[in-house]
Amino acid sequence: MKISFKYIPYFLLFILGLNMTLTSCTGDLDVTPKDDDEFLSETFFQDPTSYKKVLAKLYAGLYVGGNDGDGDAAVPGKNPDIAGLGGDFSSYLRLLFVTQELPTDEAIIAWSDGTLPTLNTQMWSPANEFLYGTYSRASYEISLANEFLRQTTDEKLAERGVTADLKTEIATFRAEARFLRAFSYVNLMDLFGNVPITTEADPVGFFYPVQKTRAEVFAYVESELKDLDASLAAAKSNEYGRIDKVAAKFLLAQIYLNSKVYTGTDRNNEAATLCSEIISSPYKFANVPYNYLFSANNDRNGAQSEFIFPVISDGNAIRATGGGMSFIIHAAIGGSMDPASRGMDGGWYGTRTRKEFVALFPDAAATGDKRGTFYTDGQNLDINNVGTFTDGYAVTKYINVNSDGTKAQRTDIPDTDFPMFRISDAYLMYAEATVRGASTGNIGTAVGYVNQIRTRAGATNVTAGDLTLDFLLAERGRELFWECHRRTDLIRFGKFTGGSKIWQWKGGTINGTATESFRDLMPIPAKTIQANPTLKQNPGY
Known part of the structure; x- marks a missing residue:
């Protein structure tokens, strides 16, 4: 069959x-x-x-x-x-974005x-x-x-x-x-x-x-993911869009990294070990411009080499006008932005970012770090009125245009796949677990992984002395923003609630x-x- x-x-x-x-x-x-x-x-x-x-x-x-x-x-x-x-409001990916991004420094919505x-x-x-x-x-x-x-x-x-x-x-x-x-x-x-x-x-x-x-749920998921190593498809042997053994290791590494939050016990050694296995798998860091990872043809422009678990989007095959990537891209367009330049048929005047997140980058023009892709024309840095789209810089990370500039299949529903798990995150998880004391990690190796990410972004290299927890939280934001990680990350670092x-x-x-x-x-x-x-x-x- x-x-x-x-x-x-x-x-x-x-x-x-x-x-x-x-x-x-x-x-x-x-x-x-x-x-x-x-x-x-x-x-x-x-x-x-x-x-x-x-x-x-x-x-x-x-x-x-x-x-x-x-x-x-x-x-x-x-x-x-x-x-x-409604099916649009109950889209899983849309709800993950709403719960993981809106309560944080990375996003705010006008609606x-x-x-x-x-x-x-x-x-x-x-x-x-x-x-x-x-x-x-x-x-x-x-x-x-x-x-x-x-x-x-x-x-x-x-x-x-x-x-x-x-x-x-x-x-x-x-x-x-x-x-x-x-x-x-x-x-x-x-x-x-x-x-x-x-x-x-x-x-x-x-x-x-x-x-x-929570600890019982953790133990159940841990047992399931360990057991699945024997029955899931081998790395890269499954169809694109379907998961394999490496995806199970990735999810297991994620819960180990968050184990202190979920169970009260650190599991950084296990997290670092699994990240090493993921990094040595057939999935490889994509040596393509950062924007390729979030373009309409990211399933075939080289970016896919680091996508361990993509959520597939297809303008013709998947008719979701309000959920998934249609929401993420449409809602980020407004103000004086030209929807056609984003490959879309219009903007929904919704999501932007907050000035504290913009401050994580050396500038707002993607000069010192190509990942800082903000639209600032006519936008205010300060958000004086949450309901005003032009208050807050707009985010142009995701685009429904192919990386070579050609058009996607259609403009109402994007082709851009969502990278749920990717190798760059494994690099950063390894670095974090190591800084948190994992004996199975190596600081020199961690610095190398972080610098590989930063070199692709056109950012300056760092040394072992720079590799602090505060730096890693900021670097996770710079690399993974709007990928539905921020709330979980901020909680793990003790920065979500409270006044720190x-x-x-x-x-x-x-x-x-x-x-x-x-x-x-x-x-x-x-x-x-x-x-x-x-x-x-x-x-x-």
């Missing part, structure tokens, strides 16, 4: 059986099929090609919010995955939709619908992965007479589904702390899953103010607790 992964029409699939309510993860997701035309699990899986299509649906959930792209509850057959949440402004100021509450969307999206992905695993047991495959070759392929699919489930658990653990764990072994249907401690690092509108004041430490964790959404009253709210909310 050979199906091109990128062009499977996964946005048309709603692969849910009548026995698959998906309420088992949170008890609050009304996502059962709405009519007899929906695919039913047992019937659907009689087709040998169905297994890869369901896997594609799992990957698609990282980008799109429902059937046929964004999903539209008002249009039959185009339902959003999660009842009560006043619902409780969105509270994410700019770290003033959110359990009633925040965007936090509910994030919790629900991750939970939905977990439930879908669980059902796929239920439908691909040896017993099920034997009953359907699946061939030996297809069984072998399905074994790899199952490993990828388990990875994607682990990825969602990491996001839930990181954002919300104590959350339930459900697997394919749990009963199908409505029940109240037991809330686990202040930026405009933190805490709700123009010059910024200290915020309460309990906000290092997001609140469990009120609707989630209403659906599962056994859940306990995080302290402070």
